[in-house]
Amino acid sequence: MLTNILIAGVGGQGIILLSDVLGNAAISSGLSVRGSETHGMAQRGGSVVAHVRIGEARSPLIPRGRADYLLALEPLEALRYLDYLKEGCLAAVSTSPIPPASVHAKVAGYPCVEEVLEELSEYAEVFRVNALKLAKRAGAVLTANVVMLGALSALPGFPLDAQTLRESVASRVPPKTVEMNLKAFNLGREAVKG
Amino acid sequence: MAKPSIAVNEPGRRVFLLGNLAIARGALEAGVRVAAAYPGTPSSEILDAIAGVAPELGIHAEWSANEKVALEVAIGASYAGARAMAAMKHVGVNVALDALATLAYTGVNGALVLVSADDPGMHSSQNEQDNRLLARFAKVPCLEPYDAQSAKDYTRHAFELSEKFQTPVMLRTTTRVSHAKGDVTLGELPDFRGEKFSFQKDARRYVCVPAHSRELHPILNRKLAELERYANGSELNRMRLEGEKGIVVAGVARNYVLEAVESLGVEVSILELGITHPLPRRLLERFLGHVEEVLVVEELEPFIEEQVRALCGDVAVRGKDLVPREGELTPEQVEQAVARFLGVEYSPPPRRSPRLELPPRPPVLCPGCSHRALFYALKKVTKRKIYAGDIGCYTLGAMPPLRAMDTCLCMGSGVSQAQGFYHAGVEEEVVALIGDSTFLHAGLPALLNAAYNRAEILVVILDNRTTAMTGHQPHPGVGVTATGEETFALDFAALAKALGASYVAKVRPNDFEATLRVLEEALSRRGLRVVIAEEPCALLGKKQGLWKTPPRVVEERCEGYLCSACRACLRIGCPGVGWENGRARIIEELCTGCGLCIAVCPNEAIVEVERC
Numbered sequence: 001m002l003t004n005i006l007i008a009g010v011g012g013q014g015i016i017l018l019s020d021v022l023g024n025a026a027i028s029s030g031l032s033v034r035g036s037e038t039h040g041m042a043q044r045g046g047s048v049v050a051h052v053r054i055g056e057a058r059s060p061l062i063p064r065g066r067a068d069y070l071l072a073l074e075p076l077e078a079l080r081y082l083d084y085l086k087e088g089c090l091a092a093v094s095t096s097p098i099p100p101a102s103v104h105a106k107v108a109g110y111p112c113v114e115e116v117l118e119e120l121s122e123y124a125e126v127f128r129v130n131a132l133k134l135a136k137r138a139g140a141v142l143t144a145n146v147v148m149l150g151a152l153s154a155l156p157g158f159p160l161d162a163q164t165l166r167e168s169v170a171s172r173v174p175p176k177t178v179e180m181n182l183k184a185f186n187l188g189r190e191a192v193k194g
Numbered sequence: 195m196a197k198p199s200i201a202v203n204e205p206g207r208r209v210f211l212l213g214n215l216a217i218a219r220g221a222l223e224a225g226v227r228v229a230a231a232y233p234g235t236p237s238s239e240i241l242d243a244i245a246g247v248a249p250e251l252g253i254h255a256e257w258s259a260n261e262k263v264a265l266e267v268a269i270g271a272s273y274a275g276a277r278a279m280a281a282m283k284h285v286g287v288n289v290a291l292d293a294l295a296t297l298a299y300t301g302v303n304g305a306l307v308l309v310s311a312d313d314p315g316m317h318s319s320q321n322e323q324d325n326r327l328l329a330r331f332a333k334v335p336c337l338e339p340y341d342a343q344s345a346k347d348y349t350r351h352a353f354e355l356s357e358k359f360q361t362p363v364m365l366r367t368t369t370r371v372s373h374a375k376g377d378v379t380l381g382e383l384p385d386f387r388g389e390k391f392s393f394q395k396d397a398r399r400y401v402c403v404p405a406h407s408r409e410l411h412p413i414l415n416r417k418l419a420e421l422e423r424y425a426n427g428s429e430l431n432r433m434r435l436e437g438e439k440g441i442v443v444a445g446v447a448r449n450y451v452l453e454a455v456e457s458l459g460v461e462v463s464i465l466e467l468g469i470t471h472p473l474p475r476r477l478l479e480r481f482l483g484h485v486e487e488v489l490v491v492e493e494l495e496p497f498i499e500e501q502v503r504a505l506c507g508d509v510a511v512r513g514k515d516l517v518p519r520e521g522e523l524t525p526e527q528v529e530q531a532v533a534r535f536l537g538v539e540y541s542p543p544p545r546r547s548p549r550l551e552l553p554p555r556p557p558v559l560c561p562g563c564s565h566r567a568l569f570y571a572l573k574k575v576t577k578r579k580i581y582a583g584d585i586g587c588y589t590l591g592a593m594p595p596l597r598a599m600d601t602c603l604c605m606g607s608g609v610s611q612a613q614g615f616y617h618a619g620v621e622e623e624v625v626a627l628i629g630d631s632t633f634l635h636a637g638l639p640a641l642l643n644a645a646y647n648r649a650e651i652l653v654v655i656l657d658n659r660t661t662a663m664t665g666h667q668p669h670p671g672v673g674v675t676a677t678g679e680e681t682f683a684l685d686f687a688a689l690a691k692a693l694g695a696s697y698v699a700k701v702r703p704n705d706f707e708a709t710l711r712v713l714e715e716a717l718s719r720r721g722l723r724v725v726i727a728e729e730p731c732a733l734l735g736k737k738q739g740l741w742k743t744p745p746r747v748v749e750e751r752c753e754g755y756l757c758s759a760c761r762a763c764l765r766i767g768c769p770g771v772g773w774e775n776g777r778a779r780i781i782e783e784l785c786t787g788c789g790l791c792i793a794v795c796p797n798e799a800i801v802e803v804e805r806c
Contacts, residue, residue, distance in 0.1 A: 033376065059446075099772065
């Protein structure tokens, strides 16, 4: 049994934290885990992607067409990795756009979020999450990544259970922010469960 | 938060580690006593992690001024009998090569492991050289781990090998090993505190004058032959014989080959190499004796392939005709190469590009980054200029809209290149742009050289008080060591004067008007001028509470909707300034309150908000 999770977003959104949380939760659940992520120059507000493979995998990279889950912390970024999505892929997507500098400088346009999600839904079953709103409700915009993790954990068939993930979140975030992050996680879960 | 997982002494426990942290753990398990490094992607986390636990474990861990210095510190420690490590990115080994190329002659005492973290695909590098070639050039053995567990295990093995053969050992990783993560089973963490070392003098070995080196070279060559015999029987090289076609593979590609073979459901002989220099030729000959055709799968150069060709006899050798020589390999590329080699059907999953046009999102200077202010001020000073650039975050200033960098080659090269432009007699003003850490790494001799040879250039040291690009490592200018102890802090201005600059000034780029004035002054003078632009990295500034309240746009003054030519605030390229409904908009989630947009708006339409 192998579950491939692709996490897409923007440098600075806390993607590495999410891959750590997932990896530690997998180990706590007695599963093997591998992955790969972007550091250095590629961060700095650029597109960032992390691969997490839970179960029996060798390669740290998900092969094209094999991602079971897509976790997109930014709507536009969700569309950059269509190559990776498996048929029947489930996608939790933040509907809060972060326009790149190229958009502000008017050298490019940010597509309409509705159209982005529509196109994505041709390749994946899309679960929308208003991550920014829920993060603010949890107490800080910075918890948007954990909101999205909560959403991911509630998708059908997700291999890690919510409590293990909560414990993993609690052990990775600064002690003062544990409560806020757990609230964010739960809000994300509820957003998907409806 | 919990104790760092690399310092937990629970043998058998499984932890989730980044490849570089697994290397750090391997070094701790092996009893490393001295660890030195210069930060560089994808190597930086190794020393970050060791430094984090060094005081507790009685280890000396340091950020060195550059890679050559780091390696030499490790060499001294190993001569004294300690187990030492130096870690760097691939191009860092070029800097250290002067030491490395003779080090194998003397060999080491204790142990010395050099980690070379290569960057195929250039995620964060200026080239994608294959440092296995340097291991061979410098006559040092090379081990290539392929995942997080092997990164830890091979590091231990490298120390043991180094100690056994009294040779430096290169542990060569690539981005997808260093920055891959995996579950790692920890080994024992013995207590090495209190170990004592002493240097046994031996001039014929440690003093590399010609008479001694002539004796040492044949000894080294005999040692390499012994190492090859060792490699022939080493458990790090795995052979499985299943079929008349064979694959030889090393590094991260081992994973891709094994997955491809499983996924294609084919039978094939596989030789996985963990030691790639010296290449175990006897083992390869045995493998070649069992197969009719062989495919070598390796990232970057045909390093193994070319050596296999010299041994192959009647066996047909495939390699770079099927596997790309540039960039990092992907699982699909390898699966395709394996399928073609074996003559089986495989169609890679289709490429899909979205119908919607996606705006690009390249890395950019952070909101509030003081480099932006400095670059913008430089562009404002109306003189034609050539910008000789260097390596760091500020290299991002080469991109539009700032376009404030005309060259970028290697660490420290901007200052000397600027000198070359000047001596070639160009008409433009020549400006060298170099970061604080980069300046201390390799710019210092270049500045001295410019003064000595009477170059009339302007050197701007972009001093953001840290090595920002690689994750905020301290350097000799900031007054803190790798382990957080206080130490002396270099005075850049005093240094520039001592090195012979005729004009030295210091500015805070966030004081935009003052910066403009100083740059105008500096550019109006002749001689060697140095401007030190000092402002803490915006990311550090956040931790230090230096961020200010974001400014506000006064709608009636923002003329953007009347005059589309304005948008001065957008020309600084700050992600914190947007444009909405014909007006500037400050994106408060990103804004650090640096005030550059306030300074550049001609209509005073962006104003500071009084703090409550």
